[in-house]
Amino acid sequence: MLFVIVLSLIIMSKTSIHRENITLLEKIIRDSYTPLQSGVSGVKYNWDGWTIAFANKKNQSRTIESLKKQNNNLVMQNQKLLEYRAEALRLRKILAFAEPKRDEYNLISARVVARNSQNWYKYLVIDQGQEAGVVKDMAVISPQGLVGRVGSVSRNSAQVILITDRETAVGAILQKTRETRGIVEGLGNSSQLRMVNIPYYSKIEKGNIVVTSGLSKVYPKGIAIGKISKVTKEPSGLLLTAQLKPMTDFDKLEEVLVIKDYFPPVEALEEDAADG
Template sequence: MFPRRRYSLFLWMLLGGLALFLMGATGWRRDSLGFLEIAFREGLAPVQKVVATVGSRAYGWIEGLKSWRGLQEENRALKRELERLQALNIQLEEHRLENQRLKELLHFAETQGSDFRFVAARVIGRNPTNWYSTLTLDKGERQGIKRGQVVITSKGLVGRVVKVSPNTAEVLLITDRECAVGGLILENRTPGVVEGSPEFKGYLQMIHIPKEAPAEENQRVITSGLGGVFPKGIPIGVIVRIVTEPDGLMKKAIIAPFVDFDRLEEVLVII
């Protein structure tokens, strides 16, 4: 009926018109998908998911392999940086604590300034034996330190200088048996001699207190100024125990010193 060429042209026109119709009918303004579209999408979705996951992981692995060396280098650099920052942090913490201690010493020196002149010194060594209690300071004769001068901290009495070299000084601590200090109980003015306790290591003892004297636990002991070596009023420690002496006529007070001698780092020398 139709020649073959005209038939073909007609078919193309029909297909084109159908396509235009479908395009118009499935434009952006359409609210829902058709059945076929839904079925196709739903059927394809799991496959897409797997492919996408595998692809993504493979990409990650390939990228990881490509940047492995770089990451290793970066990791090493970060570790080095972390170590440096940790060391710096410790150093800063150390400086902060030192600053705090020095501020306390400075405040103490300022409040006592009208009475005494001080030289601040750092503790650089301690006696290596168990028999003596001494400290070595990093200041000596050149900085004006002399034998017999008194050493204190903001917390209380430390001891006295017994040996001096041009740049160091040895301090005999009040906990040493050889160091005797004239003491006074702050609350009731009872006097006595304070020395290192051989029975209670690290503690002091105030000896020759009359049995009737009102010495009790938790009372504070200060220097009495008697003897002329230690100025009056420097805190020594607090009484933790009262012990009757063997003769029964006297008693002694065991004193916990205010100063922690094991952790002393800076001191003041009264010059």
């Protein structure tokens, strides 16, 4: 037993958490799982498709009708937003406002092939790795909001550490007021996050949307994290703590987008112009 303890402690001291890359042995073992995990994920994906196809036709036509209406509304909303975007860019240029903003991402789309095999860690395995240009610490998003960051990469897969992981902390602000700064922590629960270090005078209330603050090097600014569901005062009375419901439904997540790099809007505009 003593031998096992000593050996474990030696290995632990050699493999600190801030490793740049995983070892060759870890890459080999992980890549041995990827083809099988992709296979199972593919079977599940097709099975879900068949199940939907054979589901009640009446419900389907009702869903199609509602989606058509929703789509029309979104198209109109999108046109308005494009107008606002152009206006914002013009104003930003006039004011020489050089702060980088979330606007143009260079994305890699990936499929979720596996999930955490243990309850202590919350992660996803995606089917894109080094070959697709994925590297450690790239931010990962879904159309709904923030998913997490790339923790480690092998040749054909990457492990995405979720924002719900107990080791994750993300700098955050309120979307509406842009004032309240805090830290969003994972609690190992896919339906709950915790925002801490909120000053007691903050105008924070249930239903507010929390976005990334952009203060870290990993997450770009303005990505939706979650919605405030409860605010409580800490015993000291100087700080508030809030419970958040994540924007992303982690249990149903099948595809994600890895942010390879992102450009400030002015750069993106110039690139668009260059492309014609």
